[in-house]
Amino acid sequence: MFQTLLNKLSAHPGLWGFLRRVVEDGFDAEKDVIRRELDPWRDRGKRQFLDFGCGTGEFSICFPPESYTGVDIARHYIHYAGRRRPGRYAVMSGAGLGFASGSFDGALVLGVFHHLPDDLVRTTLADLHRVLRPGAALLVMEDIPSPRPWNVLGHLMHWLDRGDYIRQDDAYRALMQPYFSLRRSYHIKSGICDLAVYVLDRLDQWEAVESEAPVFRRVGE
Template identity: 50%
Template sequence: MLNPVLDRLSTTPTLWNRLRWLVEAGFTGEHLAIARELRPWRGDQRWFLDLGCGTGEFAGDFPARRYVGIDPSLTYLRFAVQHRPGHYLAANGVALPFADQTFDAGLILGVLHHLPDATARTVIHEVYRVMRPGATILVMEDTPPPANENPLGHLMHALDRGGYIRFEADYQAIFGDGFDIVRNYHLRSGICDYAVFVLRRRPS
C-alpha cells in the first residue's frame, strides 16, 4: 500500500527531499563521512564525481567548480540545476560520458542497491575507468540492520525502492580487483543503515 505512495513522492523532488531529510536525520551522518573521507574543501585542484546525484543533495559538500553530478532522472537534474551549484549531466553509470582518468575522487551514495550484480559490476568498472590512479571513492549503500535492532530501519528497507539491498561482503564482491578497500564501517543515518566503503583506485 505504501510503495505506490513512495513511488509518487519520489517523482516530486521537493517532497522526496523532505521525506528523506526526516528519516535520515538531516543527512548528518552522510555529510560527516564526506567531509572525513573525501576532504573536499582542502584547497587542492581535484575533480569530484557524484554518481547517481539525484537532486544534488550533497553537491553543497563539494567545490561547485569541480563537482560533476550525473543521474538518469531529468526531473531530479532540473531540480539540482535550479537549487545546487555544480555541473550536471543526464547519464547512467554503465556508460559514463567521460574520458579515462578524468576524476580524482568520487561519491556513490544509495545507487548500487538499485542494481543487480551484473549491472553494478559494470558501473564499478566504469568508475575505475574514469578515476585516476590513487583516486578515493566513498561508497555508502543500504545494508540490512542487525537482526534485533532498528525495527524502523527494517520497515524502511521493506519499503525501499531498491531491490538489491546487500550485506557488506556482497558489496565487496562487486568492487572487484580494481580497488583497495581502505576502510569499511557501519553508519546509521536516522533510521537508515549504511555500509560505508572507502576505496582507492589501483594503478592500471
C-alpha cells in the first residue's frame, strides 16, 4: 500500500520534490557538499558538468546555467525540470549516454545507484568514465543504512524508499572500480537520511583497463 502511494506521489514532480525537501531538510547538506567538492562556480563558463539522474533538476541551482546538463530516465521529470530549472536537460539512461567522449569536466550522481542493480551501476560508471575528460572529478552521494538505531524515521524512510539496492559503504566502493580512484569519502546526515559521499578522480583509460589490480585508494595511502 505504501509503495503504491509513493509511486503515485512520484508521478507528480512538484509534489514529490516538495516532500523530498521536507524529508531532507531542503537538501542543504548535499548542496554544501557540491559547492565544496566540485566548486562549480570557479572558472565560470569554462567547465561543463553532468548531473546523472537529475530528477526534477533540484541541484541545477548549484551550477552556472551554461555549465549544467541534467539527464534522467524519467521523461516527466525532465519535462518538469526543463520548464522550471536553469540548464540543459535530456532523457537518457545509464545504459548509454548520448554524449561524445570527454564532454564534461565533472559529474554528479546523487541518490541514483541505490535504485540500480550492480551490473547497471558498473555499466553507468564505465560510460561516465567515457564522457568525462582526463582529470575530471566524479561526486557520488548515496543512501546507506542508518548507523544510528534510534533514527526510527530514517529507517522507516529506507523501508519506504523505492530503491531496492541501498548498500553498505564497502559495496559502493567496490562498484566504483576500476574506472575511478577514491580521493576521499565521508558520511553526512540529510534531514532524516544518512548518505555516503565519495569524491573520485577519473583514471586514465590505460590505467583502468590494463592495471593488474583495480586502483581504488585514499590519498596518502
